[in-house]
Each structure stands twice: as structure tokens, then as C-alpha cells.
Amino acid sequence: MQNELLRELDARGFINQSSNLDGLNDALNAGRVTAYWGTDPTGDSLHVGHLASLMLMRWFQKYGHRPIALVGGATGRIGDPSGRDKGRPMLTDEQIEHNCAGLRKSISKFIHFGDGETDAVMVDNNDWMKNYGHMEFLREFGTDFTVPRMLSMESVRRRLEIGMTFLEFNYMTFQAVDFLTLYKKYGCTLQFCGADQWGNSVMGVELIRKKLGKEAFVLSTSLITDSRGEKIGKSAGNAVWVNEDKTSPYEYYQYFRNTPDDLVEKFLKIFTEIPLDEIARLSALQGAELNEAKKILAFAATEIAHGHDAAVVAQETADSLFGGARDAENMPCVEIEMPGDLGVLDFLVMAKMFPSKSEARRMIEQGGVQIDGNKVADWKTNVSPADEFVVQKGKKTFLRVVVKK
Secondary structure, three states, X not given: OOOHHHHHHHHHOOOOEEOOHXXXXXXXXXXXXXXXXXXXXXXXXXXXXXXXXXXXXXXXXXXXXXXXXXXXOOHHHOOOOOOOOOOOOOOOHHHHHHHHHHHHHHHHOOOOEOOOOOOXXXXXXXXXXXXXXXXXXXXXXXXXXXXXXXXXXXXXXXXXXXXXXXXXXXXXXXXXXHHHHHHHHHOEEEEEEEHHHHHHHHHHHHHHHHHHOOOOEEEEEXXXXXXXXXXXXXXXXXXXXXXXXXXXXXXXXXXXXXXXHHHHHHHHHHHOOOOHXXXXXXXXXXXXXXXXXXXXXXXXXXXXXXXXXXXXXXXXXXXXXXXXXOOHHHOOEEEEOOOOOEEHHHHHHHOOOOOOHHHHHHHHHOOOEEEOOEEOOOOOOEEOOOOEEEEEEOOOEEEEEEEOO
């Protein structure tokens, strides 16, 4: 009999691949299962590219199982080569500590931590990895990994063509040891991962089998891509962050409000807890009516990440802005210093409305920039100091710019 949780996850499109789906089904039917998902502290917030895994853990806990969130304080010092064409920059201990705190904040938005049987646990793999010396690690695990097996991994094969350090090559062994450690300490028998992490995760299943003679499982989710089919992640420069100090609840809401028509059903299933029969109804809407489905999607996703009150404010702000009003109090805000007149290109870049003057100039020439409701017709114009401005880019992006006193 198919497990109720797996049936829900399958219907919502979470399941990409499993190391042993039948065995996992039996384990879930037999009782409470402990599973983990890990991420390295390469940034101080998670982003929407992580949401499938976060929502997977949320559903897992909702159905009476226990999730473990692992922050890679140790593996973050190496850098995961999966899905990357070059190595990650090395982080200082201070950066890693700062980022770990931000990730804990992100994860806590989606699952509940505590001391109960299904309450989540948060761990840092540096707590056990720091105890291994180089020779000790090699003696303990060196014979459990073969070079041909490691070279067969897609993440390794891709990088070998353009260069891969010995440091990165060892990443998968560290991740496998994480799974083994969590199995022994917490009885953790399941690892969640993104599709690009499949090879690393399977190595953990193999290590548990070799060391303990026990079976463990991996369940991977599909990667979340943008409208161009590109993976959403901070490395690509198109991230929408979970923590509100990096992406405001309004901006988060607007991201989902602007979901392409052909992704509405998928996003409703993955990013919300709306019942499947209601999702089927919303997904069947056509034309202008589909915008109502997008509003429901945006509200539900924002409510999970930022709470009900923030979702209400975000929705009201969007309705106000796009209804012709200008509710500047609740729109995204940035502070700048403005001792005198500024060229409009400098002003727009300083306000971080555009990453470069060339992009700002291009949008002005296309008639897509307004300041306080007035279209900017000439990119050579100046902006005179004021207490604050409301800047609009295109039809849907608004920014409140406050001038520091």
C-alpha cells in the first residue's frame, strides 16, 4: 500500500528520484522516520531554489516524522562542486558563523524546532568533522570509497574537464560521513537532496551499508528553474531570498505573483499547502482569471515564509500600487546619501534599482522608468535632493528611496 505521505509528495511533484522507493514506502508505513537535509553556509539566507527541499521537510514533519536540518560548517570550508563550473570562494570562520546564523533563521520559517518526538533538530557537521585529523579520517574511511566510483559521479566528470581541486574531490566523502554520523546518533535513515546532489547523497547510503550493514534511503527533488529554464540560485544572480532583510515580504510576494502562466500549477503544488482539489480548480482558470490563482499562490507562499500579517501587508501593498495608488510605506525601501544633485543614472544605480548605468539608460530610453509618477525622458537629466522618492521600473517594480539626513 502506498504510504499517504509519499502519495501526497508524488501528487505534488516533489519526487524526482529515490534510491529505493519501495523500501522507503515500507519504512514510512512501519512508523516514524527521521530524515535530514543539508546546506552549506555559502550565504546568510536560503533562497527560492531551496524551497522544494524546505517544503519537503515541512510536509515530512506535518505527517508525523522528524526532520533534521544540517548546516555544513565543515563542508562549507571545502565547497560542493555539484552543478558548478568553478570552485567556490573560500570563506573565513567569521563569515561561516555569520552565514550559519542566517540559515538557521531561514529554516526555522518552514519547520518547527523543539524537544518533541516530531520536532526538528538542527546540527552543524563541523561538530564532528573537526574531531578528525587527516590521517585518522583516511584510516577510518579511506578504504570505503573507490576512485572509479567517485569518478563516475556527474558532478566530478563535469569538473574534471575544466579542473577540480583535491579539496573539492573529497566533498562527497564528507557528505557521506554526515549521513553515517546522523544514522548512528539520531537513527536518521533518509536524506533529502536536490537532483544535482544525487551522487553525493547515494555515497552516504553506500557508506552506511558498508559500515553498519543497514539500509538507508535518498529522495531527491527536481531543481527549481526560472522562466528561462535556469536553476534559481544566488550564484546565478537571480535569487529571491527567504530572509526578509535580503528580500522583503512584498518582493517575495511579487516574485510568486509574477509566476509564468505555465508554472502556476507546479508552483501551487510545491510552494503552498493548498489542497490538491483546489489547486486543480485554480490551475484550470484561463486568461485574466488566472491572475486570481497567482494572487492566491503569492499569498500562500508568503504566508508560509513570513507569516500571515506580512502576507496581508504585501498583498495590500501590491493591490494599492497596481490599482493606481502609491502605498510607499509598505513598498521595498533603500536609503541613500544625496548631498546634492545626482545624474539620474547615478541615482538609479545608487538606489540599486539597476546593477549598472548601461541597464538604467536602456530602460529610460525604452520609457520604462518613473520617479514620483513622472516618466524619465532623458538619461542625462539630474535628480535634485528630496526627503524621499518613489521609483518605478517597468510596470511591476516599485522602490521607495529615502535620503539620509
